[in-house]
Amino acid sequence: MAEKKFPFANEVKLPKELEGWEEMYPVIRLFSKDRDEWEKGQFWFQDKIHAPEPLYPLDDIFQEAWQIALSGYTTRVFCIPPAQGIAQRLLGCYMYITPVAPPPPEIIGEKAELFGKRVFYVFENYDKMWEIWINKFQKLGAELEAVKVPSDLPKYVPDSEVFPEPRGYTDAYQLIESFNTAVSLIFKAWQFHFEYLNLAYLAYLMFNDAARKLFPGIKESAIGKMVAGADVYMFRPEEELCRLSRLAHAHKSVADVLRSDGPAAQKIEKLKAIDSGRIWLEELERVKNPWFFVSCGSGWFHYEGSWIDKMDVPFNYMKSYIERLDKGEKIERSLTAISEERDRILAEYRSFIKTDEDRKSFEDAYNVVRTIYRYAEDHLFWVEHWLHTIWFAKVREFGAVLQKNGLLKEVDDIYLFNRFEVPMLIEDLATTWALGVGVPSRGKYWMELAEKRKKILDAARKWVAVPGLGVPPAEVSEPFTVMLWGITTDKVDEWLKGTDQKPGDVKELKGFASSAGVVEGPARVLKQLEDLVTLKDGEIMVVPSTNPSWAPVFTKVKAAVTDIGGLTSHAAIVSREYGLPAVTGTGIATSVIKTGDILKVDGGTGIVTIVKRA
Amino acid sequence: MAEKWIYWLEEVCQEHNNLVGKKCANLGELTKAGFRVPPGYALSVDAYARFMNESGAREDVLKYLSTFSADPDNLSHTVRYDEASKIIRGIVESKKMPSDMEKTIREYYEGLCTRTKCDDTPVATRSAGPVSHPGQYETYLHVKGKDDVVQNVIRVWASTFNTRSIIARARLGLPMEYDPIGCAVLTMVDAKAAGVMFSLNPTDGDMTKVVIEGNWGLGEAVVSGSINPDRFLVDKILLQVEERVISRKTMEFVYNEKKREMEYKDLPAELQDVPCLEDKEIIELAKVSKKIEGYFGCPQDSEWVISKSLPFPENVFLVQTRPETVWSKKQKGPLLGQKSGLEMLIERAITPTKVKM
Numbered sequence: 001m002a003e004k005k006f007p008f009a010n011e012v013k014l015p016k017e018l019e020g021w022e023e024m025y026p027v028i029r030l031f032s033k034d035r036d037e038w039e040k041g042q043f044w045f046q047d048k049i050h051a052p053e054p055l056y057p058l059d060d061i062f063q064e065a066w067q068i069a070l071s072g073y074t075t076r077v078f079c080i081p082p083a084q085g086i087a088q089r090l091l092g093c094y095m096y097i098t099p100v101a102p103p104p105p106e107i108i109g110e111k112a113e114l115f116g117k118r119v120f121y122v123f124e125n126y127d128k129m130w131e132i133w134i135n136k137f138q139k140l141g142a143e144l145e146a147v148k149v150p151s152d153l154p155k156y157v158p159d160s161e162v163f164p165e166p167r168g169y170t171d172a173y174q175l176i177e178s179f180n181t182a183v184s185l186i187f188k189a190w191q192f193h194f195e196y197l198n199l200a201y202l203a204y205l206m207f208n209d210a211a212r213k214l215f216p217g218i219k220e221s222a223i224g225k226m227v228a229g230a231d232v233y234m235f236r237p238e239e240e241l242c243r244l245s246r247l248a249h250a251h252k253s254v255a256d257v258l259r260s261d262g263p264a265a266q267k268i269e270k271l272k273a274i275d276s277g278r279i280w281l282e283e284l285e286r287v288k289n290p291w292f293f294v295s296c297g298s299g300w301f302h303y304e305g306s307w308i309d310k311m312d313v314p315f316n317y318m319k320s321y322i323e324r325l326d327k328g329e330k331i332e333r334s335l336t337a338i339s340e341e342r343d344r345i346l347a348e349y350r351s352f353i354k355t356d357e358d359r360k361s362f363e364d365a366y367n368v369v370r371t372i373y374r375y376a377e378d379h380l381f382w383v384e385h386w387l388h389t390i391w392f393a394k395v396r397e398f399g400a401v402l403q404k405n406g407l408l409k410e411v412d413d414i415y416l417f418n419r420f421e422v423p424m425l426i427e428d429l430a431t432t433w434a435l436g437v438g439v440p441s442r443g444k445y446w447m448e449l450a451e452k453r454k455k456i457l458d459a460a461r462k463w464v465a466v467p468g469l470g471v472p473p474a475e476v477s478e479p480f481t482v483m484l485w486g487i488t489t490d491k492v493d494e495w496l497k498g499t500d501q502k503p504g505d506v507k508e509l510k511g512f513a514s515s516a517g518v519v520e521g522p523a524r525v526l527k528q529l530e531d532l533v534t535l536k537d538g539e540i541m542v543v544p545s546t547n548p549s550w551a552p553v554f555t556k557v558k559a560a561v562t563d564i565g566g567l568t569s570h571a572a573i574v575s576r577e578y579g580l581p582a583v584t585g586t587g588i589a590t591s592v593i594k595t596g597d598i599l600k601v602d603g604g605t606g607i608v609t610i611v612k613r614a
Numbered sequence: 615m616a617e618k619w620i621y622w623l624e625e626v627c628q629e630h631n632n633l634v635g636k637k638c639a640n641l642g643e644l645t646k647a648g649f650r651v652p653p654g655y656a657l658s659v660d661a662y663a664r665f666m667n668e669s670g671a672r673e674d675v676l677k678y679l680s681t682f683s684a685d686p687d688n689l690s691h692t693v694r695y696d697e698a699s700k701i702i703r704g705i706v707e708s709k710k711m712p713s714d715m716e717k718t719i720r721e722y723y724e725g726l727c728t729r730t731k732c733d734d735t736p737v738a739t740r741s742a743g744p745v746s747h748p749g750q751y752e753t754y755l756h757v758k759g760k761d762d763v764v765q766n767v768i769r770v771w772a773s774t775f776n777t778r779s780i781i782a783r784a785r786l787g788l789p790m791e792y793d794p795i796g797c798a799v800l801t802m803v804d805a806k807a808a809g810v811m812f813s814l815n816p817t818d819g820d821m822t823k824v825v826i827e828g829n830w831g832l833g834e835a836v837v838s839g840s841i842n843p844d845r846f847l848v849d850k851i852l853l854q855v856e857e858r859v860i861s862r863k864t865m866e867f868v869y870n871e872k873k874r875e876m877e878y879k880d881l882p883a884e885l886q887d888v889p890c891l892e893d894k895e896i897i898e899l900a901k902v903s904k905k906i907e908g909y910f911g912c913p914q915d916s917e918w919v920i921s922k923s924l925p926f927p928e929n930v931f932l933v934q935t936r937p938e939t940v941w942s943k944k945q946k947g948p949l950l951g952q953k954s955g956l957e958m959l960i961e962r963a964i965t966p967t968k969v970k971m
Contacts, residue, residue: 081964206962213949217820348851352821361950368955516852604854
């Protein structure tokens with residue numbers, strides 16, 4: 001056991017400006033005296049994947065939902081024998097998580113039996129189950145879209161709700177019900193999210209082990225290439241952009257508008273004025289849902305926005321695609337080239353296996369991972385992007401009613417209240433409306449609270465949260481911890497070393513060798529999607545993390561370096577697809593690298609060297 | 615006796631082992647398979663026989679041997695063999711080549727000069743025995759001009775009478791006066807760097823890697839082990855350099871124009887710690903290594919040279935290849951055992967990932 005430890009939660013000193021932060025979140029989300037003993041026995045690390053920034057109270061809903069769903073599938077559905085769930089806590093507005101220590105042996109035994117049976121069934125029937133999954137998920141999204149949010153409360157209920165048959169309830173009630181429905185649908189969607197993900201990750205880990213036994217020198221990036229799917233949903237938004245760009249390119253007048261500078265709204269107006277432009281816009285309308293329901297960030301935070309809210313983003317991509325088509329370049333990824341490369345790598349490794357037994361086992365292991373792994377890539381679009389986009393739009397409808405009626409200053413201020421508080425605001429509005437004319441709400445209170453919370457979140461953003469809490473464990477059994485967060489000895493050691501080094505002194509960063517290749521070039525640090533406009537061809541992109549809406553960027557850059565994300569993170573997958581070197585999960589890239597630094601990125605070893613400081 | 619005793623490399627292949635010797639047959643095979651091998655030609659073992667018989671060398675050697683007596687198993691007699699070797703090599707090297715042979719060798723050399731677009735193109739004359747006995751016979755590097763080529767071919771033949779060879783033959787009861795070998799006349803590559811490569815990792819037998827070792831100048835420096843070479847470990851499938859060990863390379867083996875001989879020369883300080891290969895050259899070599907392995911169907915140990923004057927990738931030459939013997943013979947047992955994918959999945963699920971602290 002390590003002598004080294006991180007502070008316990010109660011030993012962490014928070015800046016004074018954060019005072020009152022805990023009131024923003026439900027009590028079950030906080031470290032607590034009554035659970036102190038258990039909490040101190042667990043190792044907690046900051047979840048930079050799902051909450052790299054301080055959490056807005058309402059955005060915390062996804063975190064709550066995944067805690068229940070991920071954990072439940074591991075412990076109660078698929079019953080992965082030694083693994084338990086992942087618990088979350090908030091501290092100083094940042095989220096910490098911990099893989100819960102394994103259960104007693106008798107529980108492991110019980111689970112093993114169920115696990116074998118259930119897992120077997122999934123693998124036998126995955127293709128069919130995926131069909132079922134996608135259907136029910138799309139249905140769920142449609143249900144969320146259909147949730148009725150009255151745009152305002154009427155002075156008097158219209159006649160139509162009174163005769164011939166009374167509706168029986170008012171819009172004030174509708175608001176209450178709708179919010180509850182929307183919340184329930186999010187929790188349900190997140191149940192679906194984990195239906196196959198745990199097994200997909202487990203299968204990856206299994207294949208990774210088998211490949212390592214056969215080829216001790218194999219690179220993680222080679223395994224990634226063997227496993228990655230080419231034709232997955234995550235790439236569809238970008239494919240649609242390519243298609244729309246080609247369509248525009250075929251009509252000079254449309255291409256001219258898209259090629260010009262200026263905001264998307266202006267371009268759309270211009271297109272409406274020409275025949276071919278209207279046809280093109282119709283096509284755009286047709287594909288917008290679902291393919292433009294893709295977040296400009298990770299999909300986890302309301303402030304990121306999606307393509308449909310920020311049409312400048314897809315329009316800028318299309319502008320650069322059209323410019324590339326002008327030059328005669330090909331803009332689409334070649335699916336055949338990707339699958340051929342995958343087949344080549346697989347065949348070459350297979351040719352090195354010496355015995356028939358091993359060949360057969362390897363083949364079998366590969367088939368298992370290939371059967372289910374695409375789920376890891378497919379679900380992401382539907383849940384984190386499509387569905388979250390629908391949710392954010394819906395929440396803004398509630399925000400708008402509350403704002404109109406003087407309970408909030410800004411529509412988006414609704415995100416400053418957690419999912420238990422929003423019903424209270426809605427109830428306040430409903431009550432005040434019902435009571436008649438001249439009755440005050442607690443609007444002033446809510447607005448002051450919102451202002452206070454904004455200040456706390458600002459302060460939290462400036463605070464550097466500790467990477468870990470408590471004593472690191474000797475082993476980890478929970479598949480996600482290893483796979484997604486990449487929690488390994490090296491990683492924890494690095495955190496422990498952590499803050500000793502000044503950012504300017506760092507010469508080399510280590511991360512996951514996510515996509516092979518070595519290149520050298522100037523860095524471009526992009527903290528958010530809006531910074532993209534500064535990116536120049538041939539630069540090395542240094543980012544906190546990426547997601548599907550960033551895909552078009554990968555055709556411009558020479559290599560990708562991320563703070564967060566393992567071998568199956570978006571940046572890793574896309575880089576492999578594009579054949580770009582990538583090092584992911586460095587933890588600190590965006591804080592130690594400055595735009596203009598000359599970097600050498602070795603995607604085969606996972607090392608980023610700062611060759612020259614700008 | 616076969617009519618034809620001289621061949622362009624591309625005219626021979628592996629099955630001509632006994633005709634032109636192993637090295638020539640091998641290089642011929644590589645040439646024919648499309649690998650870039652320096653152009654050259656091969657003198658068959660019959661050429662040796664003709665020379666020895668027709669020049670009167672064999673007769674004179676026999677005459678001398680009739681007066682010679684020594685016991686090969688008696689170490690103190692080594693001096694006698696030394697003496698005999700000197701005398702016999704003197705006899706052989708003093709003989710004139712039959713004029714038609716000399717004419718043909720000169721014509722082939724001219725052919726090489728035409729092909730390399732260089733008058734007096736430098737060549738290496740190398741021995742090529744039907745059975746390989748590395749290092750037993752001699753090689754002469756940087757031979758220039760027709761006269762020198764003819765003379766050095768004779769020197770290669772005469773090297774069958776070096777001390778260790780005549781002792782070996784005496785021990786085995788083989789004829790002392792005669793040991794037909796082939797002789798290769800190969801264009802010298804103006805080496806920027808050279809070395810060896812294995813189509814597997816010789817350290818651990820990992821078949822998914824290529825290991826390349828090299829130094830500035832000619833490959834002799836690496837092969838003889840007289841300097842620490844640079845070492846590159848390349849992933850054979852991703853074709854990507856995984857590890858580089860850049861050694862301090864103090865000397866290179868090069869031709870001294872003034873002294874007209876090969877020598878070890880100190881390398882300038884600015885080159886000593888610089889990798890002798892560029893990344894694209896490393897990858898190209900790895901590709902070649904992989905191809906040779908595929909062509910011969912087993913791991914290979916090859917020698918390569920990078921030319922100073924030619925553009926990439928035409929500057930990458932192969933000068934020798936042989937099967938790797940150490941790891942190739944090891945038969946490994948199963949590593950996974952016969953398991954279904956789901957069995958492995960369950961195994962994975964119940965095994966915690968160790969994160970040692």
